[in-house]
Amino acid sequence: MINKKLIKDxxxxxxxxxxxxxxxxxxxxxxxxxxxxxxxxGAQISLFPxxxxxxxxxxxxxxxxxxxxxxxxxxxxxxxxxxxxxYCTNVTTNDIIFGGDKKLAxxxxxxxxxxxxxxxxxxxxxxxxxxxxxxxFTCKEASAQFNIPIVPVHAPGFVGGKNLGSxxxxxxxxxxxxxxxxxxxIHPYGINLIGDYNxxxxxxxxxxxxxxxxxxxxxxLSGDGRIEDICQAHRAKLNVIVCAKSLITLCRKMQERYSIxxxxxxxxxxxxxxxxxxxxxxxxxxxxxxxRAEKIIIEEEAKLEARLLPYREILKDKKAILNTGxxxxxxxxxxxxxxxxxxxxxxxxxxxxxxxAIAKTYVPILxxxxxxxxxxxxxxxxxxxxxAGGRSLYTALKKKxxxxxxxxxxxxxxxxxxxxxxxxxxxxxALQNPVFKLAGKAAPWEN
Amino acid sequence: xGKLKEIKxxxxxxxxxxxxxxxxxxxxxxxxxxxxxxxAQGCASFTKVLFTRHFNDPIAIQTTAVNDITAVIDGGExxxxxxxxxxxxxxxxxxxxxxxxGLTETKGDDIKGASLLLKDKQAIVWAHTxxxxxxxxxxxxxxxxxxxxxxxxxxxxxxxxxxxxxxxxNLSAIEVEKIKETxxxxxxxxxxxxxxxxxxxxxxxxxxxxLSSGGISVEAIKKLGDTGLVITVGRSVKKCGELFKEKHxxxxxxxxxxxxxxxxxxxxxxxxxxxxxxxxxHASIQRWRKRLQDTLLDTHFALGxxxxxxxxxxxxxxALSQALGEVGTKVHAIIAQRSDISEAFTCKxxxxxxxxxxxxxxxxxxxxxxxxxxxxxxxxxxxxxxxGFPNYEQVGIGLKNNILYEGTCTLLCEFANMMVHHEGx
Numbered sequence: 001m002i003n004k005k006l007i008k009d010x011x012x013x014x015x016x017x018x019x020x021x022x023x024x025x026x027x028x029x030x031x032x033x034x035x036x037x038x039x040x041x042g043a044q045i046s047l048f049p050x051x052x053x054x055x056x057x058x059x060x061x062x063x064x065x066x067x068x069x070x071x072x073x074x075x076x077x078x079x080x081x082x083x084x085x086x087y088c089t090n091v092t093t094n095d096i097i098f099g100g101d102k103k104l105a106x107x108x109x110x111x112x113x114x115x116x117x118x119x120x121x122x123x124x125x126x127x128x129x130x131x132x133x134x135x136x137f138t139c140k141e142a143s144a145q146f147n148i149p150i151v152p153v154h155a156p157g158f159v160g161g162k163n164l165g166s167x168x169x170x171x172x173x174x175x176x177x178x179x180x181x182x183x184x185x186i187h188p189y190g191i192n193l194i195g196d197y198n199x200x201x202x203x204x205x206x207x208x209x210x211x212x213x214x215x216x217x218x219x220x221l222s223g224d225g226r227i228e229d230i231c232q233a234h235r236a237k238l239n240v241i242v243c244a245k246s247l248i249t250l251c252r253k254m255q256e257r258y259s260i261x262x263x264x265x266x267x268x269x270x271x272x273x274x275x276x277x278x279x280x281x282x283x284x285x286x287x288x289x290x291x292r293a294e295k296i297i298i299e300e301e302a303k304l305e306a307r308l309l310p311y312r313e314i315l316k317d318k319k320a321i322l323n324t325g326x327x328x329x330x331x332x333x334x335x336x337x338x339x340x341x342x343x344x345x346x347x348x349x350x351x352x353x354x355x356x357a358i359a360k361t362y363v364p365i366l367x368x369x370x371x372x373x374x375x376x377x378x379x380x381x382x383x384x385x386x387x388a389g390g391r392s393l394y395t396a397l398k399k400k401x402x403x404x405x406x407x408x409x410x411x412x413x414x415x416x417x418x419x420x421x422x423x424x425x426x427x428x429x430a431l432q433n434p435v436f437k438l439a440g441k442a443a444p445w446e447n
Numbered sequence: 448x449g450k451l452k453e454i455k456x457x458x459x460x461x462x463x464x465x466x467x468x469x470x471x472x473x474x475x476x477x478x479x480x481x482x483x484x485x486x487a488q489g490c491a492s493f494t495k496v497l498f499t500r501h502f503n504d505p506i507a508i509q510t511t512a513v514n515d516i517t518a519v520i521d522g523g524e525x526x527x528x529x530x531x532x533x534x535x536x537x538x539x540x541x542x543x544x545x546x547x548x549g550l551t552e553t554k555g556d557d558i559k560g561a562s563l564l565l566k567d568k569q570a571i572v573w574a575h576t577x578x579x580x581x582x583x584x585x586x587x588x589x590x591x592x593x594x595x596x597x598x599x600x601x602x603x604x605x606x607x608x609x610x611x612x613x614x615x616x617n618l619s620a621i622e623v624e625k626i627k628e629t630x631x632x633x634x635x636x637x638x639x640x641x642x643x644x645x646x647x648x649x650x651x652x653x654x655x656x657x658l659s660s661g662g663i664s665v666e667a668i669k670k671l672g673d674t675g676l677v678i679t680v681g682r683s684v685k686k687c688g689e690l691f692k693e694k695h696x697x698x699x700x701x702x703x704x705x706x707x708x709x710x711x712x713x714x715x716x717x718x719x720x721x722x723x724x725x726x727x728x729h730a731s732i733q734r735w736r737k738r739l740q741d742t743l744l745d746t747h748f749a750l751g752x753x754x755x756x757x758x759x760x761x762x763x764x765x766a767l768s769q770a771l772g773e774v775g776t777k778v779h780a781i782i783a784q785r786s787d788i789s790e791a792f793t794c795k796x797x798x799x800x801x802x803x804x805x806x807x808x809x810x811x812x813x814x815x816x817x818x819x820x821x822x823x824x825x826x827x828x829x830x831x832x833x834x835g836f837p838n839y840e841q842v843g844i845g846l847k848n849n850i851l852y853e854g855t856c857t858l859l860c861e862f863a864n865m866m867v868h869h870e871g872x
Contacts, residue, residue, distance in 0.1 A: 002515065029510075032531060032533030032534040033534070034488045034509075035492065039489070060465065060579040061461065061464065061578045062493060065463055069818075070839075085459070090458045091549070092580065126486070126487050126518070127549040127579065130553045156487070157486075157488065158487040160514070394651070409500070
């Protein structure tokens with residue numbers, strides 16, 4: 001069942017800065033003026049990277065049919081990778097009349113028989129929430145029968161946006177998995193990575209560096225994650241939230257229950273990556289480790305600078321406008337600055353209070369209505385490149401400036417030191433491409 | 448010739464796309480239209496993302512954003528009227544295409560009533576398209592039927608040279624354009640409903656994505672009542688033609704299950720000639736037929752020995768399998784949803800998902816399907832030809848032409864070249 005009280009609590013999270021000032025909830029979709037994904041999608045994004053678990057969506061087609069195998073989250077799991085696979089109970093008219101519990105139970109049995117996963121996550125959707133299927137009971141019975149965790153995730157789309165769904169997924173993991181297994185040994189510098197989904201292998205850009213410093217990743221939620229690891233996550237010494245405000249509740253609760261402190265970091269850009277490493281290391285208060293970390297940071301930064309050298313000349317004195325949402329409004333800005341670009345303005349249209357506060361420290365102009373402001377700013381500041389979603393392409397062509405679609409599913413990692421070179425390559429390619437001046441050219445009969 | 452399969456309780460790696468998604472595309476083929484999905488915000492968001500990646504262009508769509516409170520206390524009037532208010536604050540649509548999802552059908556909203564309450568404020572066409580029934584093709588077809596019954600004004604006149612083309616959802620923008628052009632060669636005045644040929648054909652436009660950027664105009668739809676000839680292409684839209692004929696009895700309805708392959712095209716042009724009382728079509732059509740004859744012979748070496756799985760929407764799977772059958776290819780079709788067309792297949796056909804595809808694939812040479820086929824093709828080292836929704840891998844989706852004599856040539860050559868190339872690796 002949907003837990004109304006939990007949803008209310010999650011929306012009023014005390015660790016969210018905006019809730020200290022006003023009592024507005026985190027998200028409320030407006031009919032006819034909403035573009036973001038739903039709670040189910042948020043839950044899916046947060047949990048699908050567990051490749052050793054099967055993700056079963058209990059609902060009709062739209063929820064999964066359009067969304068499976070769409071995210072480039074990578075895993076090193078050697079068994080069958082369940083992340084790019086889609087499992088759906090395909091609820092039909094008949095199930096709506098007679099209830100979908102039987103179909104769900106049969107589907108779980110089918111999955112256990114044919115796939116033998118480490119766990120099954122069962123996602124409630126709007127329709128199965130409406131018809132009142134007793135998903136908790138079905139999961140509990142099946143879990144006892146098959147002796148694997150079968151975890152109900154109560155984040156049907158209509159309860160809210162992606163952010164809330166991600167929170168609800170975190171709660172499901174916290175209640176059903178975390179603390180259910182004791183590790184053989186407890187690592188003195190063990191951390192949990194929370195909120196990095198290893199899209200295009202982002203995590204793999206910085207985890208080896210952490211390991212060299214002496215830090216061990218105990219568990220993740222959920223990039224390259226394993227069910228067994230998350231069950232033992234309560235024995236880590238530190239929670240590291242990576243660019244994901246939505247999972248702050250989970251970290252606060254783990255602090256209360258298991259006395260695990262948490263730090264919030266970003267691995268986009270050189271400065272932020274170095275700072276992220278420092279905040280993690282500082283949390284342990286081990287001087288030898290801090291020294292080791294500083295050495296490695298100097299080393300990595302020097303290596304990066306050498307690799308960026310060929311692009312510096314092209315990127316020098318270039319000015320950009322960034323129009324994207326959420327934490328990207330500042331994290332990508334920071335990364336762009338690190339490759340030598342001046343970021344004149346960034347959009348805060350879809351950013352949280354917290355993101356706006358951070359964005360202020362990086363970028364001079366914050367755009368509230370970028371659609372109206374960006375064209376003017378391009379002229380006023382002599383901008384060279386616009387980084388935005390596909391809808392802004394026409395603005396770039398009209399103003400004859402280079403364009404990078406930052407909202408499109410990216411193919412390579414922009415994470416940490418290594419990823420910054422990829423960003424430099426992509427930005428240079430756009431800056432040097434004649435297509436942006438050519439494609440919008442007037443036809444001979446238009447003059 | 449359907450083959451029995453294990454009855455399983457779930458879909459593993461689904462092939463099926465939902466009715467509301469089909470409805471979305473149908474309304475995007477009407478000019479200055481805003482498709483409005485009546486459901487939770489995610490249904491519209493998933494749909495928008497899928498089509499944006501598929502077409503590589505911004506997609507106009509809005510949602511009534513039903514939440515857990517309005518789901519219980521609202522019968523649809525509140526969220527629909529709120530949505531219209533908020534949409535019209537920003538844009539001025541000529542039409543709003545309102546259609547339901549599983550959520551709002553489960554709670555039984557009265558969308559007709561809600562639309563009528565708003566009729567002085569905004570022109571709306573409503574359609575019932577729950578995603579627990581049917582699929583992409585039926586969602587498209589149901590929306591077209593709604594447009595026919597709710598928008599077209601009755602007419603006492605009959606214009607024998609006016610054609611209404613109703614394509615099925617699988618036809619690309621350029622394919623719709625090619626059919627229109629070929630009909631124009633018969634001196635018809637042609638309208639397509641929906642008309643994706645100038646909305647999702649990948650053209651560069653201003654203010655992209657605010658509303659549908661092209662398509663048949665609402666004015667033109669209203670005046671379709673005097674249409675002399677209705678042509679439906681694909682079994683999923685046959686009903687649309689029948690409905691039109693029922694409402695406008697003086698019109699003629701011609702139906703074609705497919706326009707791919709020599710026989711299907713011969714049937715099409717044969718009937719058009721009879722209709723017009725002509726003995727020969729335009730010289731270019733005759734020329735393309737000869738080219739297809741030659742292509743059939745050129746490609747049969749590679750394709751005659753090939754065994755291929757086609758996993759797609761029923762109408763497209765039918766059209767492709769019949770055309771490949773003409774050069775001797777052995778086809779096993781897996782279709783996304785139940786359809787009347789399944790009885791017409793001359794090859795094996797079953798309803799299924801990509802798990803079913805994966806079971807069969809090792810004993811086949813190639814697969815024709817959507818983006819999801821790529822992972823399987825790689826895993827089993829098979830050739831893959833991308834057709835259907837979604838296609839995230841390739842660009843130029845709207846420009847792909849596989850119909851009529853010309854398009855069939857392109858299809859056969861592309862597939863034959865691919866098979867030869869694949870064998871060489």
